[in-house]
Amino acid sequence: MEAQGRLKDVQRDWKSGKLIVSFQLEHEPSDLPQLMNMEKLTIKAGRYCEKRSLNANSYFHVLVGKMAAVLRTSITEVKNRLIREYGAFEYIDDQIPTFRMKAVYEDQMLLNESIHVKPIGRDYQDGCEWVRFAMMRGTHTYTTQEMARLIDGTVQEAKELGIETWTPAELERLKASWNSV
Numbered sequence: 001m002e003a004q005g006r007l008k009d010v011q012r013d014w015k016s017g018k019l020i021v022s023f024q025l026e027h028e029p030s031d032l033p034q035l036m037n038m039e040k041l042t043i044k045a046g047r048y049c050e051k052r053s054l055n056a057n058s059y060f061h062v063l064v065g066k067m068a069a070v071l072r073t074s075i076t077e078v079k080n081r082l083i084r085e086y087g088a089f090e091y092i093d094d095q096i097p098t099f100r101m102k103a104v105y106e107d108q109m110l111l112n113e114s115i116h117v118k119p120i121g122r123d124y125q126d127g128c129e130w131v132r133f134a135m136m137r138g139t140h141t142y143t144t145q146e147m148a149r150l151i152d153g154t155v156q157e158a159k160e161l162g163i164e165t166w167t168p169a170e171l172e173r174l175k176a177s178w179n180s181v
Contacts, residue, residue: 004026006024008022056148059166064082071161082150084136100132103129
């Protein structure tokens with residue numbers, strides 16, 4: 001079950017010492033009866049974010065492909081650069097995860113297809129140059145606002161390369177569709 005709603009109440013069962021948490025849901029989930037019969041559940045709650053349509057992610061990747069062709073470089077290089085410039089940082093416990101590596105591996109990290117990173121600093125230790133990286137999220141996890149920022153930056157750069165992009169009206173329709181998903 002996944003649902004939208006609000007935290008309604010938190011009580012403590014004084015006999016067992018365990019918490020009883022109540023939510024007020026916007027709509028009744030269809031799988032609620034099955035959940036009632038389950039002995040143990042995994043429960044996750046978090047801040048609600050508008051989801052954006054897959055069309056936005058698809059359009060981003062179309063523009064990335066066109067930009068890579070014009071620049072005569074790899075799709076991964078263009079995609080990772082745009083994510084570094086306009087994308088969203090990863091957060092774990094309200095902190096952006098960071099790590100450092102020897103600078104000789106920087107290019108390999110920036111071209112990695114499985115993770116997205118942004119260099120945020122350099123230092124020298126024992127005669128060796130190190131680069132500190134911050135973790136970035138993949139575009140499939142972006143909220144409406146995060147995807148809009150990425151699309152806007154990507155469209156601007158594509159136009160600068162002479163790549164035809166959707167008209168402002170088409171982009172507004174795409175953005176409006178994010179809010180209805």
